[in-house]
Amino acid sequence: MAEIEHDVRVGEPGWELIDGSHELSGPPPEVSRTLPATAPLALPTEYLKWESFEHLVAAMAREVEGAYEAHVYGRRGQKQHGIDVVGFFDSEKPRVYQAKHYETYSAAKLTKAVQTFLDGKRPFGSSYLVVMTTADVSDTAITDELHTLREANPDLTIRLWGKQELSDKLQNHPLIVTRFFGPETARLVCPKLQQPSAEVKTAAVASDAMVRGPVQHLDLHNDLAAAHALRTEQPARAAAEFQRVAKALEEAGFAAHALQVRRSQSEALHEAKDTAAAVAVDLTIMAGELESGEPGLALSVARRLEIQDTDVPETFARGLQALGTLAAYEHDHDVTLDDVADAVDALQDGDAGLASAFMMFAECAVAENRLELITDRAEQFEAACRSTSSGSQEHARLRACLADAGVDEGWEDLQHTIRSSWKPQLAALLMARLGRSLILRQKAPAALARYDDAIALATEVGAIDDAVNWLQTQSLIRVRFGLTQPLSMNEGYRRILTLRAAGDGGSVLPTGVRFRERALSRMYKKRLADASQALIAYRSRSVVTADWSGEHEAEHLRAAAPAGTAARTGAASPPGRRQCGRAGRCGGAPTGEASVVGARPRPGQHAQLVPRQCPSRGGGGCRSRAR
Structure with missing residues (x-):
């Protein structure tokens, strides 16, 4: 018993x-x-x-x-x-x-x-x-x-x-x-x-979109072609057309395609000399790539601005520095979570990208069990949370991280409003995050009950992937805490098969990316550097979605990975302190001075938008109006 x-x-x-x-x-x-x-x-x-x-x-x-x-x-x-x-x-x-x-x-x-x-x-x-x-x-x-x-x-x-x-x-x-x-x-x-509600976009995709592509399927190909034709003579008008096409793709559920169009929008705005609007789009692209577990692509945006020696307005420069440091932390591994904290600390009220930077930083801190990075900045995190729309995804994810860190009453207050104050998909996420918190507090029966609630809510909104992951998490909880039950008709594996048969895919935080499969694929192909980054993304995604079984698998894969992969993931380093490990390029030794996006420039020195590279990599400097 x-x-x-x-x-x-x-x-x-x-x-x-x-x-x-x-x-x-x-x-x-x-x-x-x-x-x-x-x-x-x-x-x-x-x-x-x-x-x-x-x-x-x-x-x-x-x-x-x-x-x-x-x-x-x-x-x-x-x-x-x-x-x-x-x-x-x-x-x-x-x-x-x-x-x-x-x-x-x-x-x-x-x-x-x-x-x-x-x-x-x-x-x-x-x-x-x-x-x-x-x-x-x-x-x-x-x-x-x-x-x-x-x-x-x-x-x-x-x-x-x-x-x-x-x-x-x-x-x-x-x-x-x-x-x-x-x-x-x-x-x-x-x-x-x-209240009349907006039409809910589902994950179902028409076969025509897969055959001809979403641009043709949504009859946007002429609009996109016209936008490209306008770029030479009227880049501002072209940017407006790109924005309209990207928005239509996003609303139809084609986020990855929309990001590509956003890149064209940004380029057109830069050509029109509308730097503020262009960098705002760049921040959107960086946040989107980070959400998809592609920090390298997020870094490429900052490096393009660096190469072009873009004169970035101060309120945007700090946001770019913060997101760029997060991307470097997840991609290069010679940047630490403390460096990210410095970049986030530099943000000021009203800065573009502030809420996204605080949210992603908080989730990294939770994943690394560096909760003091949140509690030490409780007021700043509360302010970032207030800057988001109540009931939004960013708001829910920030609140979950604050609760994990025990800010204010932690989960004690939030748990009583989950069902009544949040739409079902976010209620499912918060229930699962509460369940994960209860596991870490050794309260297994309570955790199982909260995961039950999350599974029910996720199933109702078609988030099948999450429901399956949470069922697997329940199985792991029962094994770890000695709560295994006699086999029955309703045991977890049969329920997983039922969910898979009913419909594969769907998440309370949809990205279109299968983080686990990507990591395993890169490991199989022995792309060790890419596998390292993919394993970290898989572990982080598992923490954010409260997939405790995924967390364990990601850590197991990191520990079992070849030496090159383990070095890049920092398996032997303390949480939040990862070494460079670029054997043959910078000696595999720590880089020493952490010079990162968001580091405050000395008097007379321009702020950098990306970390200074290892000696083997070049580097420029992107100008900021903050002199």
Whole structure:
């Protein structure tokens, strides 16, 4: 038996774990009748059958309250001590729930419910009681009695949730409302479903786009040809046309093709002498290549500006320096994470690329377990987070890194808003990141539950790759923590096969790149330098997406790699301190002075946009207006 907190042991007689196979985890036996369009916006709980209401209580414990496990207490006919469901939480004592299926409710019924719990043995040491009822509890006598009971029992937190309270709590949980009350009622009650939403772009690609290419498929070939024709005489107009084509490709899901068009847009803007707009596009390209695990291509942008001796505005120069240092850290390996920190520290409010630089730096720090690099800059990270759009991908990823580092309340605050405040794909990511955090805190049962939530959300939005990776992570958790289960029809491998059969691909953070396959391919072809960079990208991507099994595989491959690969990945170096290892080019020794993008120039010295190269590599200098 696996032991969990609060001296509770899974499998004890008298109560049941509500896992994925339990009947209370499935759909309710019957969905409530649809709420009339003219009715007050309160859920028709009175129409739920008793069995359906018991399902709802269990769902609220897990999906609204945030319990990592919920259990039915006792079997029918057993003495339950005023408890129907128990919820277990990561950072507090268990909460107990009573399910009261009544048409009407009274103060006397409330008193009896609380007294039954007080007179029982009060298992699990719980001091938090939630009484849920299908009835309306908006009665002064009930309110007065609730106040009296709270005063008489100061050591017990008592909550009473009736029809309106349940409606208020569930309006931000459209999936639960749809499951128990139907889609029409959900559209009436849940604000998220009342608002018209933009068309969701799927990963499905038309065969025509694969045969003729996305530009021809989207009928953009004439526009692209016209943009190229305009470059000689009217580069500014050409840039506008390139931008329109790139945006259309991005909206259709062809991000890699869009980046190529963005390069043409940047070149046209440089030719038009619109340096600020051109460098803004260059920053977008660099961020896109870093996201795709191609730091070498990101560096090529900065080196082009260096060769052209571009006069970069100060607010853009600092952003280029920060992203260029990140690219050098991931690609050249003679740049350290502390050098990246210096470049990020140089950023100022309003600088282009600030949020992207802080986000990628934070994720590198988490991957290297250098969390002090985040906590030491907590205020700057909070400011960067505020500069992003609330609910955006950047915002979610920054918040996850701050929570991993324990800034403010860490995951304690964030975990309670994941389901209600984030769209499903980002909620899935945050649930998985919370699960990873729980693994590192040795809380395996809680981690398994959070990965269950992430898998469910990812499956709903078609993020099959992530769902499969998280199932594999669950298998690794069970092995590592001794929580293996007897083989069953629903064991992980069969679920993985089912997901693969349903549809391959899809991620909560889509890039179009298979990081694992790329690393393995480069290792197989003995392209050791490229394999080194690909393994680091695979490990980083696994951390960002909370693929704990992928993290372990990437580290194993790094350790088992040939000497040249291991040297470039810094397998023998402390976290965040990787040596150069260019045998035959600069002696394989550390380069010594770290001269990087973002290093503050001495008086009279121009800021550099890329690191100074090893002696065998040339180097120029790109001018910044920051003299």
